[in-house]
Amino acid sequence: MPPILLAHPLAQDALSVLRDAATPREAFRAALHRIALLLAAKATERLAVAMGPIVTPLEGIDAPRIADPLPCLVPVLRAGLGLLDGFQTLLPAAPVAHFGAYRDHATLETVEYSFAAPADLAARAAIVLDPMLATGNTASAACARLKANGVRTISVACVLAAPEGLARLAAAHRDVAVITVAVDRGLDARGYIRPGLGDAGDRLFGTS
Ligand code: URA
Numbered sequence: 001m002p003p004i005l006l007a008h009p010l011a012q013d014a015l016s017v018l019r020d021a022a023t024p025r026e027a028f029r030a031a032l033h034r035i036a037l038l039l040a041a042k043a044t045e046r047l048a049v050a051m052g053p054i055v056t057p058l059e060g061i062d063a064p065r066i067a068d069p070l071p072c073l074v075p076v077l078r079a080g081l082g083l084l085d086g087f088q089t090l091l092p093a094a095p096v097a098h099f100g101a102y103r104d105h106a107t108l109e110t111v112e113y114s115f116a117a118p119a120d121l122a123a124r125a126a127i128v129l130d131p132m133l134a135t136g137n138t139a140s141a142a143c144a145r146l147k148a149n150g151v152r153t154i155s156v157a158c159v160l161a162a163p164e165g166l167a168r169l170a171a172a173h174r175d176v177a178v179i180t181v182a183v184d185r186g187l188d189a190r191g192y193i194r195p196g197l198g199d200a201g202d203r204l205f206g207t208s
Helices: 009-019 025-043 081-090 137-148 163-172 200-205
Strands: 049-055 060-066 072-077 098-103 110-116 126-129 154-157 177-180
Touching: 009 025, 025 081, 025 154, 025 177, 025 200, 072 081, 072 137, 081 126, 081 200, 098 137, 110 137, 126 137, 137 154, 137 163
Parallel strands: 072 098, 072 126, 126 154, 154 177
Antiparallel strands: 049 060, 098 110
16 A cells, blocks of 8 residues: 655644754653654544543533553664653553664664563554655564564554655555654665665764
8 A cells, every 4th residue: 555644734834953963962862752752643544433431520421432452562772762751741651672683784684682572462543653665674583573473454653665665565464554764765775765864863863
């Protein structure tokens, strides 16, 4: 399925802050947080609600609340952590499953090293948090891991996607929805998204 584009002007503005090589780390983190809030709103707009009784200061009514079970948030370590706080702001009770994978810079293949998930994961939908959908290998591996653990409904929330990554993910997991702020031109020889924003994890955590 085609990606869902987050066209919101605040998201587009924050993306430009992320892209700018002169943006310092604090401003980078803050812009990523703003995007995460907007992505979280978009990714959850079809969540089921259940009516239940509440009592206002004046009378009792039936009012909508988000139905259980809440989706599980799945940040891909480590750059996905930059989106987690924004998603947790809107879904404070959602459980979190950390998916640890790194990209082998020689082969560009994904190597999984950790997966820690709640016991009731199979009963939940999952939202994978991965700012950069580059080759699509890591997101595909995360989706495969979630499906192997019984998850049936998965979406991937990212900031930037490359056409190659979208194609790769769609080929492996055609049922997975992708929400992204932009789709860039493509990947370079090192697997970076162009024009992109550089290495999201390095810019977030001050490594290089
Ligand atoms: N991961 C990043 O952080 N940046 C890219 O451009 C590609 C993958």
